[in-house]
Amino acid sequence: MKAFTRLAAVLAGAIAFAGPAAAQDPIKIAVVQGMSGSSLEAFSRQSLTGFEMGIEYATGGTNEIDGRPIEIIVKDTQFKPDVARAVLAEAYGDDEVLLAVGATSSGVTLGMLPIAEEYERLLIVEPAVADGLTGPDSNRYVFKTSRNSSMDMQAQALALQPDENLYVATLAEDYAFGHDGIEAFKAALDGSGATVVTEEYVPQGTADFTAAAERMFNALKDKDGRKVILIYIAGGGDAPGKIQAMDPGRHGIEISMGGHILAVLPTYKRFPGMEGAIYYYYEAYDNPVNNWLVEEHMKRFDSPPDFFTAGGMSAALAVVKALETADSYDTEDLIAAMEGMSWDTPKGEMTFRPEDHQALQSMVHFKIRVDDDVDWAIPELVRIIEPGEMDIPIGRTND
Template structure:
C-alpha cells in the first residue's frame, strides 16, 4: 500500500510540475543588429512588425495555448562572433524555444550552425541571401524573408528582357550583394539579355565616382536598351548615379524597392520600373489593412518595408505553435514544413525541401506625388510565386 501511495504521490508531483511548466511563458529570442550599422533601421522595423504580428495572430492576448509569449531581445551589433555567442546564450541560458534573426545576411550565415548544434529552430528574417537556405544551411532553419532569387526574378520580369537589353550591375561586396547579382544573372538566362559589367563596392562606400565611370563606359556605345541595375542596402547609390546624368547616354536606372527614407532619393527617377518586396499600398488583404491602420495609429506613419516581414515571421511562429501537438523541435519542424500562413503580403508557404517561404513580389513604377515625402512605387502588378522559378536550396534530409 505504501508503494501505491508513493507512486500516486510521485505521479501527482509530476502532474503538478507539468502544469507549472505549461504556465511558463514560451520564449522567443529576437537577434538583430540594433547598433553599429545603417541597417539598424531595418532591424527596428522588423521588431515593430513582430510585435504587431503577435498582437494580430493572438487577437491581442499575446498567448498561445494559454502560455504567455516572452520576447528576448539581443543586439548582435552586426558582428558574426557576437551573434553566435548571443544565439547560444538564447538557446542555452535563456531556454528560448525559437530564435529570429538576423538583419545582415553575413551575420545570419554565422547563426546557422548554432541552430544545428542546439537542435532548435532559427527563423531567418529579414536577411535575404539565397545561401541561407542553401547547401550550408540545415533542417533547423526556416526563412520567412524573401530570397535574392525572388528579388531578381521579379526584377527581370519587371524589365521585360530580350536580346536588345544591355545591363550593368552595381552591388555591395558581401553576401547580399553578390548573391543578388548571381541570382539576377540566372534570372536573365535564356532571355537574350546581356550583362556587360558587374561592379562591387565596399559595404559602406560613399564615393562612386570611378565606379560610375566604368558603368557608363560599359553601356554608352551599346545599340539597344541600356540599364544600370542597383542592388544595395543601407547606402544611397541612386543620388550619385542620377546626378551623373546617365540619360545623356540613353542609360536608364533600375532598382528594387526600399524603406521609405531611401525612397526619397527615388524622386530623382520618375518612371523608373523595378520589383519590390512590399509597399504598404500594394497588398490588398485584411491582414495588411490591419497592419496599416494600427501602425499609423501607433507610430504616426505607414508600415515600412521590413515591418511587413517582422509581422510575417511572428504570424508564422504563432501558426506553428497553434498547429503543433507538442512544442519539441521535431514536431515543430514537421508542422512547419509545407505550412501555409497568413501575412500582410497574403499567404506564404514554407517549401518542405529547403524551408524557404514562397511568396508574391510586386512590379512597380516610380511616381512623384505632391505632399508625399518619398517617391511612390506605384503598383503595376502582383508577381506570384508560381511565376518565379526559385532554385531549390538544401535537401531537407540534411
C-alpha cells in the first residue's frame, strides 16, 4: 500500500510538472528540525531563520525560482528519532516536498538517512555535525552543508599548534557527536607528536563533571610539557566553568574548546586568551553574502547572526543554486548538479565533495578577547583556516 501511495505521488508530481500551470506550482521544501523538547532548540531556530533569509537573498527577495514560489514546510522532530523519521516520511509522501533540510541532533539525523533513500528524495543535512552522516550508513540522496567533526577537530588541532610537548585529555558527550569528534581530533594529531592521555565520555545532560575532571587531572598532572583539557560538548551543564572552578591551573592544566553560539559566549569571558576553532563568527568573514546577512539580521532582530544562522543560509543558497542549474527537478538531475557544485556562502565558497557529498569549507582560528562593552567574549580572528589545509576523510563512496 505504501509503495502504491508513493508511486501515485510521483506520477502526480510528474503530471504537475508537465502541465502548463506548472510554472505557478510552489516548490515545496521541508525544514525538519527539533523545535521543541531540548535545550538545542536554539540551534534549530537559528538554522530556520538562516534558511529563510538565504532563500530571500538567493532569489533577490522574490522567494521564487522561474516564477514558482518556494514554500517552506516546517516539521518538528521533537529531538526524537522515531518522530523525525515519521515527519520526514510525511513530508516526502503526504506533503510531496521536493527535498528536505535538517536536522540539529546528529543522533536524530542518522535515523533520517534511510528515509531519504526509501523515498529517493534529497536530504540536505544542516546543522548536524557527526562524520557518520556522510559515512558508510549514509546514501547518495544525502548532502551535507554543515561542517563535520573532522573539520571541528582538525581546525582545533591546528589552533593548538601540536607538537611532542602537548598532552591532551578529552571530554565529550557519549553519543555520535562526541565520539566522532574525539576520533577526528586524535586523527588530526597523528604525526604531530602530541599525546591524548585519556578520553572521558559523559551522558547528554550531565551536570556534575567532578569525577571525570579528577580522572583527567590525574592523567595530566605529572606530564612535562603543555597540558590541555579539550572540552567538546554541545549541550548545557557548563562543563568548562565547573572544571575551571576545580582549579586545573594548580596542575599547570589549561582548558581549550571550540567556539559556540552567542548565548554561550558570555561564559567564555572566564578564559581570556584561549585559542580554538569555530565554525562561524559574524565578524570573521568579509564577503558580500556575509555582509548582507549581518546587516539584515541586525535590522530585523537587533542582534548579529549566530553560529547556525549562517549554516541555515548556506543550505538555502545551495538549494537555490541546485534548482537553478539542474537540468530538471528530477532527483537524479539534482544529484548530478550538486556533486562537485561550489557556491558562495557567509563563510566563503563551499564545495560538495562528489565522493560523499560533504561540503568542504573554511573554519576560523580564534583567540578570546574580553571587552567590557560587549556582552559576550569575542572570538577574535587569528586567521581563516582554508578547506585545503584540512585533510577530511572521505566518509563513503557513491555507488
